Amino acid sequence: MTLVLTNVRPWSGDATDVTLDGGVITAVGPSPLGGAASAGAGVVDGRGRILLPSFSDVHVHLDSTRLGLPFRPHTGSPGVWNMMLNDRKNWRDAEASITERATHTLGAMIQRGTTRVRSYAQVDVDAGLERFEAVLAARETHRDRADVAVIAFPQAGLLREPGSAEVLEEALKLGADVVGGIDPCGLDRDPVRHLDIAFGLAGKYSLPVDIHLHEPGQLGLFSTQLILERTKALGMEGLVTVSHAFCLAELPADQLQELIDQMGALDVSVATVAPAGWPLPLQQLVEAGVRVGLGEDGQRDYWSPYGNADMLDRTWQLAFTNKFRADELIEHCAAVATIGGASVIDPSAQRLRSVADRPGLAVGDPAELVLVEGDSVTAAVMDKLPGRTVIHRGRVVADGLKLV
Structure with a gap:
C-alpha cells in the first residue's frame, strides 16, 4: 500500500x-x-x-541484555576474560529467559527508531547454541518490524577452550549471517591461528567477518594489519568489519593515516559504540572512504550498566565523546548512526562520502x-x-x- x-x-x-x-x-x-x-x-x-x-545498530549484544529487568549491582572486574567469566557465572540466573530478554530489547530498539540491526550471539562451550538460538527467536518475533543479521560470536575466544571453533561452526550451519572473532593477540594469544579459523570458516560458508578488537595501541595495530593482510589475500574486500578498533584512538598521526588509508583501499568497515576514552577519528575515516557504523553494545547487562535501546541517545554519546559542538559534526554522527551503519551491514548500500553528506x-x-x-x-x-x-x-x- x-x-x-x-x-x-x-x-x-x-x-x-x-x-x-x-x-x-x-x-x-x-x-x-x-x-x-x-x-x-x-x-x-x-x-x-x-x-x-531509520537507525542501524551494527554492534549490539541482544543475548546479554537485562533491559526490562530489575537493576542489579555491577559485579564484573576489569579485562575481557574476567568480564566474560562474570557473565558466564550470572546469565542463567536472570529473572527472564534469554529469548524473552532479547525479544523485549529488540522491540524497544524498534520503538525508538532502529529497523536495521547486527547483533552478536555468544557461542562457546559453556552456552553452546542456547544464546544464538535465543537471538534467532527474537529476530523471528520481530521479522516484520526490522531486519536483523546475527553474528556467531566466540566471546571466550577460539583457542582457550577446546571445542570453541566447533560450536562456532555449528552456529554457521544453523544460519548465522556473520563469522565473529575477538582479540586475536590479547585473548587467544595466537593471532595467526585465531584469524586462520575465523577467515577459514568465512570462506567455507561464504560469509563476512566481524572481529572485536579491544586491543590498544601497537598491539591493536598489529592485529589490524593481520586482518588487512587476510582481507587482501582472500579477496574479501567489503566483507570485513573491525569492531571497537580502540587502537585508532591511540596511534601516532603517521601510523594512523597509513592504517586508515589501507582500510579504505580494502573497504574494511568499522563499528563503534562511542566509548569514553577512545574516540574514533570520524572525519579521517569518512574522507578515506571507510564505512563507519554505530551500535549500543551490551545494554544494562553483566558487562555494563549502560544502554537503553535508544540509538538517538547513542548518537548523542558519539558526538559527546568526540567533543563535537558544531551542528555539521553532530549531524554527521546522526548520519553515521543511520546510513553509515546500513552500509556496514550491506556494503552495496548507499554510503557516506563526506562529513557533510546527508x-x-x-x-x-x-x-x-x-x-x-x-x-x-x-x-x-x-x-x-x-x-x-x-x-x-x-x-x-x-x-x-x-x-x-
Missing part, C-alpha cells in the same frame, strides 16, 4: 511530503492527497517533525525511516524526545514508543 508522509522535514530541511510505495521512496514533494486517499493510500501526519533514515531520503532510497521531534537534527540529538514514528519497508511499525 502507498503511504504518504505529510509535512515532514527531511534532515530538518523545508517541510514537504514524501510518498512511499513498494518499500522505497517514490516521490518527494507535494502529494495529491485526495487522489492518494481515494486510491487507498495511507497518510501519516508528520506534524513538522524531522524525517531521517543521504537516504531521495527517490529510490529504501523506505527505512524515522520521524523525530526537534527544531533541527542537532536539537533532536540533544533532546531525544519521545514523539517518534518508525517505518520499515514502507509501513509504520512503531509510533509514540509503542509497537504497531
Whole structure:
C-alpha cells in the first residue's frame, strides 16, 4: 500500500511530503492527497517533525541484555576474560529467559527508531547454541518490524577452550549471517591461528567477518594489519568489519593515516559504540572512504550498566565523546548512526562520502525511516524526545514508543 508522509522535514530541511510505495521512496514533494486517499493510500501526519533514515545498530549484544529487568549491582572486574567469566557465572540466573530478554530489547530498539540491526550471539562451550538460538527467536518475533543479521560470536575466544571453533561452526550451519572473532593477540594469544579459523570458516560458508578488537595501541595495530593482510589475500574486500578498533584512538598521526588509508583501499568497515576514552577519528575515516557504523553494545547487562535501546541517545554519546559542538559534526554522527551503519551491514548500500553528506531520503532510497521531534537534527540529538514514528519497508511499525 502507498503511504504518504505529510509535512515532514527531511534532515530538518523545508517541510514537504514524501510518498512511499513498494518499500522505497517514490516521490518527494507535494502529494495529491485526495487522489492518494481515494486510491487507498495511507497518510501519516508528520506534524513538522524531522524525517531521517531509520537507525542501524551494527554492534549490539541482544543475548546479554537485562533491559526490562530489575537493576542489579555491577559485579564484573576489569579485562575481557574476567568480564566474560562474570557473565558466564550470572546469565542463567536472570529473572527472564534469554529469548524473552532479547525479544523485549529488540522491540524497544524498534520503538525508538532502529529497523536495521547486527547483533552478536555468544557461542562457546559453556552456552553452546542456547544464546544464538535465543537471538534467532527474537529476530523471528520481530521479522516484520526490522531486519536483523546475527553474528556467531566466540566471546571466550577460539583457542582457550577446546571445542570453541566447533560450536562456532555449528552456529554457521544453523544460519548465522556473520563469522565473529575477538582479540586475536590479547585473548587467544595466537593471532595467526585465531584469524586462520575465523577467515577459514568465512570462506567455507561464504560469509563476512566481524572481529572485536579491544586491543590498544601497537598491539591493536598489529592485529589490524593481520586482518588487512587476510582481507587482501582472500579477496574479501567489503566483507570485513573491525569492531571497537580502540587502537585508532591511540596511534601516532603517521601510523594512523597509513592504517586508515589501507582500510579504505580494502573497504574494511568499522563499528563503534562511542566509548569514553577512545574516540574514533570520524572525519579521517569518512574522507578515506571507510564505512563507519554505530551500535549500543551490551545494554544494562553483566558487562555494563549502560544502554537503553535508544540509538538517538547513542548518537548523542558519539558526538559527546568526540567533543563535537558544531551542528555539521553532530549531524554527521546522526548520519553515521543511520546510513553509515546500513552500509556496514550491506556494503552495496548507499554510503557516506563526506562529513557533510546527508543521504537516504531521495527517490529510490529504501523506505527505512524515522520521524523525530526537534527544531533541527542537532536539537533532536540533544533532546531525544519521545514523539517518534518508525517505518520499515514502507509501513509504520512503531509510533509514540509503542509497537504497531
